[in-house]
Amino acid sequence: MKFDFITNGNIHHLRSINSKQSHFVVFGCDQMTFTKLRIIAPDESPNTDGIKIGKSKGINITSVTIGTGDDCIAMLAGTRNVLISDVFCGPGHGISVGSLGKNEGEEDVDNIVVKNCTISGTNNGVRIKSWAVQLKKTLMASNFLYEDIVMDNVQFPIIIDQDYCPHSSCQEDSSVQSSVQISNVAYKNIRGSGNSEVAASFKCSQNKPCQGITMDNINLWPYASDSGSLSNVCLNVNGASYGQHNPPSCI
Known part of the structure; x- marks a missing residue:
C-alpha cells in the first residue's frame, strides 16, 4: 500500500x-x-x-x-522528525535507517526517535547503514535517539555500518569511503540478549568518522547461557559512555 x-x-x-x-x-x-x-x-x-x-x-x-x-x-534519505514507539519487531531485519549515500542528490536524515520497543528474533536490532560511495556532497544523518529498547535473541543488537554491501558481487575497495556524516546518536537503556559475539558494532567511515555517539546504560548478554560473553566493536567513532555497560563500552 x-x-x-x-x-x-x-x-x-x-x-x-x-x-x-x-x-x-x-x-x-x-x-x-x-x-x-x-x-x-x-x-x-x-x-x-x-x-x-x-x-x-x-x-x-x-x-x-x-x-x-x-x-x-x-527510513531512507529525506526522512525527518520521526517518532517510533511501542513497536514489536520480529522476525525481520530490525529498525533501520538507510541504506544511505548511494546516489547523488539524496536528502539528509534528521531527528529520529525510537523508544519503548521490543525487537525479537531479528537479524539486526537498531541499525544505521550507508554505502561506501564517494559523493560530491556530504549527506548528513544526525540527531537520533534509541531509548528503552528490549532485545530478545537478536543477532546484532546495535549497528552502525558505513560499508554496507548486501550483495556478494560488491567489490571491497578500502580507498572508497562513505560520504555520509553520522552524528549525535544516543543509545539509552537498551537491554536484552544477542545471539552472535557482538553486542554493539560501530564501523564508521575513515573519511567521515561518526561523531557524538553516546552509550548510556547498555546491558546485553548472550542468548545462549553457555556462549560466554559478548563484545563491542568500534572503528572511526567518537563519543562518550555513561552509566553501566555490559559488555564494556568501546567508546
Whole structure:
C-alpha cells in the first residue's frame, strides 16, 4: 500500500499479510500517524519491509506489531522528525535507517526517535547503514535517539555500518569511503540478549568518522547461557559512555 504526498493522514486498525514486497510505503508525506497495525510476512520473504519511509517528515508510528523478511521499519534519505514507539519487531531485519549515500542528490536524515520497543528474533536490532560511495556532497544523518529498547535473541543488537554491501558481487575497495556524516546518536537503556559475539558494532567511515555517539546504560548478554560473553566493536567513532555497560563500552 503506497502513500504518496499525503498531509495529515491517520492510518489505523489495519492488518497486512504476505505482501509481495513492502507492506506500507510512505513517500513525500507530512504529518502521518500509523497506529494499531499488524504486519505479517514469512521471515524468509525478501524485500517485505513493514513500513518504508522516504522524503517524509512528521511520521508517528505507535502500537504496531511487525514481522517480516526484511526491515520492520526502514527510513531512507529525506526522512525527518520521526517518532517510533511501542513497536514489536520480529522476525525481520530490525529498525533501520538507510541504506544511505548511494546516489547523488539524496536528502539528509534528521531527528529520529525510537523508544519503548521490543525487537525479537531479528537479524539486526537498531541499525544505521550507508554505502561506501564517494559523493560530491556530504549527506548528513544526525540527531537520533534509541531509548528503552528490549532485545530478545537478536543477532546484532546495535549497528552502525558505513560499508554496507548486501550483495556478494560488491567489490571491497578500502580507498572508497562513505560520504555520509553520522552524528549525535544516543543509545539509552537498551537491554536484552544477542545471539552472535557482538553486542554493539560501530564501523564508521575513515573519511567521515561518526561523531557524538553516546552509550548510556547498555546491558546485553548472550542468548545462549553457555556462549560466554559478548563484545563491542568500534572503528572511526567518537563519543562518550555513561552509566553501566555490559559488555564494556568501546567508546
